[in-house]
Amino acid sequence: MKRILLLTTGGTIASSQSEEGLVPSLTSEEILSYLGWHDEAIHIDCEDLLRLDSSNMQPEEWVIIARRIAQVYQDYDGIVLSHGTDTMAYTASALSFMLRNLPIPLMITGSQLPLIHPLSDGVDNIRTAFQAVQQNIQGVYICFDRKIMLATRAVKVRTMNFDAFESVNIEPAGIVDARGLHFREDLLIHVDGAFKLEDQLCTDVFLIKLTPGMNPGIFDALTHMQFKGIVIEAFGAGGINFIRRDLISKLEEIVQKGISVVVCSQCLYENSDFSIYQTGQKVLKKGVIQGYDMTSEAALTKLMWALGKTQNPYEVKKLFETSFVHEITLK
Template sequence: MMYGEDGMKKILLITTGGTIASEPTEEGLAPTLTSGELYALLGGITTNYEVETYDLFHLDSSNIQPEEWQQIAGCIAQRYRNYDGIVLTHGTDTMAYTSSILSFMLRDIPIPVVITGSQLPILHPLSDALENLRGAFAMAASGAPGVFVVFNRKVIFGTRAVKIRTTGFDAFESVNSEYAAVINAQGLQMLYKPVMPVNEFCLEDKLCGDVFLIKLTPGLNPEIFDMLLQMNYKGIVIEAFGAGGLHFIRRDLISKLQKIVESGITVVVCSQCLYERSDFSIYQAGQKALEKGAVQGYDMTTEAAVTKLMWALGKNSAPAEVRKEFATNYVGEITL
């Protein structure tokens, strides 16, 4: 542990923008506050920690893309050894994508990396920012290794967080997994037993951004797959119907899927349903998809499936190798 003065835990606060750092402008809310300005507004919630700040971006999270993910991961990889934990402030709209991809890129990170933000700017008198930051600092000082999202007194594993509300303070939910911890009258209450990584930390930041997400609708034109093939996409995630189904009467998605797979594109199939696992072996339509080479996503969130496919393709684009990656549970992202 990297104790600072008076034995306090050392926490690095990295800011990337988002609502939490926004102020009103003529064009609407825009992230303008620096990390120093944000820190100055925290008052007594950092009294028990030695905090250093780092300004990384001033971006709306809609503009945080794979290039920014690599910069965030690189920033953490360069600095984590000097701290007991890291708090990363981030816009809420793509927070679940960032928490998922960082979970894969920061392999065996030995300290907590905690992502949080707010639904109202920290300068707003009724903002949820201070409450979320209070929880984030507590989790960052907990010693539990890994990537987490802290929001509304809940601590969620990075690959299980999903934004479910656009404006409500209870904006994130843990999908198909228990919370990592909750904050209540007993303080920070851990709901699992943290395990320190056996292996040394490794930054795995090569990504393939050529991944497309399709949400099936009844009657979807199969020719969309021809377009994706022409656009040189390397991976596709399909949100299918229910436990796992694609239509093959009149508009035959199954045959097109076979063409895509034979062209060397990895296709991951999961469910449009938010909760519970998909299983494409149950119905005829799902079995046909598996026969043509689709890879099952089971109970993964869409955010985790998309980012894991980007990460896996970045390491090795061979479909057989990507299939092996999806048959491996690295950070609790999938129940096999």
């Protein structure tokens, strides 16, 4: 018999109406009751870990979740984690790095409509998640709208549609269709060592999107605020302006001060390539780290995790030159 843990943290899926709008209120037992079926082949334990709107889900909560999973994973064949959709991709990416070599599947899911709504997508999402964690797979995934996506590749792209998440720059690792649930073996995570909880995160990391005419002084402000790392969403394949407002020289200054800078693209799809244009080559020479085809969520959380391990820019760069959970396609 498979042993599964349903771990709840709140979110829309567990919400009900209040005078101030939707607020998380359903317990894990109540969430389970909405499935309307009982599978004698599995035993499900329920635990209410948090009860938050995911807008309030921050690195401190990621640590709580990661530590709890580290405490109990050996007792289960799989874990389903319910979570709000707004920050789900951040939490999923962070857990992917923090739960190194997780030997069981962790499926993170939620819904666009509360379970109490008669047309909720939550029932289907939870059912799919329970089916997925019964398979012999490993690692952290997001399960949504009958797709199983690598946690570091999933991005919320729609606010209302049930097809809220897309797997960016890589196909979903699994899908449900008329043949049932099936996986792409080549896209699944395979652990290569013993499990290790790596829950030290550096929260002094900032994500910034470049805009035409941006004042380079913003980087002086971030330095003054003692940020240890910056993720920059550059133009196109990696363009950063240096005429009139010289951002590249400013980046060189902050890199020399020991701040790790990761640059990826503002474009959701395809990869950045700093070798194409003069501006990109200038950035590389200044010591910045290429983000290639990473999502912003994955780049930000990986930088938090990397700086939690070391604040040596050279070592941080080496960590970004390694793909741990298929979060990056390296050339």
